[in-house]
Amino acid sequence: MKVRVYPALVAALMLSLTLPMWAKRLTAEIDLDKPARLGTVQLAPGHYQLVADEQTGVVRVLRNGRTVAEVKGEWFKMDRKPSYTETLMTQDTIQEIHFAGRLQGIRFTGGQTAESTTGSTLGR
Numbered sequence: 788m789k790v791r792v793y794p795a796l797v798a799a800l801m802l803s804l805t806l807p808m809w810a811k812r813l814t815a816e817i818d819l820d821k822p823a824r825l826g827t828v829q830l831a832p833g834h835y836q837l838v839a840d841e842q843t844g845v846v847r848v849l850r851n852g853r854t855v856a857e858v859k860g861e862w863f864k865m866d867r868k869p870s871y872t873e874t875l876m877t878q879d880t881i882q883e884i885h886f887a888g889r890l891q892g893i894r895f896t897g898g899q900t901a902e903s904t905t906g907s908t909l910g911r
Contacts, residue, residue, distance in 0.1 A: 811841040813886045815872045825881045826858040826895045837874075837884060839893050846884075846893065860884075860893035 848856040
């Protein structure tokens, strides 16, 4: 009996360690020609990759392969699947990201908590 319990325990442990890898990450790229705000973070002009975690709603903002900020967003359901990934902006604020072929998008509000690794103005 002990022989059967041990492999099952090992299998359960290995399965629990791999669960975070199953979380889907959705990406979008954006080129800013002027400063813009994402949540409470100010982004400088430049090229960014936005990586959204489907489980947590946290969007990592990368520039030149480095994480410059993390912003919490809120997932919402859309009426139709967009044919391409798009970023919706109002004036200088990124409001939403719609991902190609997905019925859910992510929305940002100014009150969301953001963490920056380089200060309040990012991308310098």
